[in-house]
Amino acid sequence: KYFRAPGFSIRPSESWAFEILHDLGIEIDCSVFPGHHAHGGFPTYGKSEPAIIDVHGKKIKEMPISCREVGGHHIVYQGGGYFRLFPYSLIKSWALKDSDYLLSYIHPRDLDAGQPMVPGLPLVRKFKSYVGLKGAENKLRKLLTDFRFIDLSMANELINWDDVKKIVL
Template sequence: MNILTFDVEEWFHLLDNDSTRSEEQWRNYEVRIHENMERIFRILEDTDTRATFFVIGWIARTYPEIVRKIAEKYEIGSHTMNHQLVWQQTPEEFRQDVDSSVKFLEDLTGKRVRAFRAPGFSIRESESWAFETLHDLGIEIDCSVFPAHHAHGGFPSYGKAEPAIITSGDARIKEFPISCREMGGSHIIYQGGGYFRLFPYHLIKRWARRDSDYLLSYIHPRDLDAGQPMIEGLPASRKFKSYVGLKGAEKKLRKFLTDFQFTDLAEANAVIDWSKAREIKL
């Protein structure tokens, strides 16, 4: 089962960086989301691929035409309203942020929002209360778990990267964790983000074949934008992770979606026998 997701963000929506942290700062940057989304639409059309789009509420509020176009053909989920790490918010701030994004997306598209992904996969074990909040807000499917240690989150006790049921209090959430692979003592997401751009395609293809039982991929519009400016003041390691491999990324993604058949969360959810899924009690 191969599932394709996109996190709909602008090129400057970098997490944990002082110069790109707030909405006030975002207004100072060049707008590139229109051309980047058009690129994604072409790729999906050319490869006849379905996908789920996790949209930042700020994007929907600022550029509603983009989100309406997504909703014409694809499934939409919430990526919060203001793209902040979960563990940098209080429970009430998180609730308000997600609630506002869900309501805005639903009002804009006329479609129910059932899926959610936290920025940076930032629901950690210490933020398990977030699952109860998501449940209260009508979220049925979550994609926020990184099932290992991770810079922005990490949920090592989750175990194997596979769909499972997370229960916390009265909450019951279907979890689709991000796929990752151990390499050199660290866990990496080779089918999305910087590592997808960094690794040669033949290696990505080999790993994807090994992970054919469950593969959840995620891409940002900026991952395919070779012409984007560089954020000033980033440390060398962050520049490398954010900008390496941009020129060849679109070609690589097209090849990936041609060699493997991907679907969206809605279809994946429909074919899984959840009565046999592992249950994780928090």
């Protein structure tokens, strides 16, 4: 019923992926990164908010990852590397400002400060993989205390899908 492509990697040029997801019975996708991204990105998507994506009449509900523009770049501060990198006070401040729609995620490895380091990683990759691991669990606990979270099923019920933007690919 729900799907997210690795690395938010579905691009507009890969609209066939939405058709396949639809044919497989996926109703809600969370694969869109609404901006430029190393693994893909959907720069024409616009604001991070739910939408209906229509490819040749096959419609799928899209709940894109929440992004914020910082220095001309779209970043995800609610999960992954930027969640580990930024101080909690900044994450909380942005979340309060962006609270109309926030989609978060967390990888188990982002919370494992004791994980072994992969030898031979280039310096940039090493930084991206390991920065902020020691404080990530505490940040997540604060986030869960300071905000109310719901799952995709409940979000689906709360969204008025008749009123969301429609994207035809």
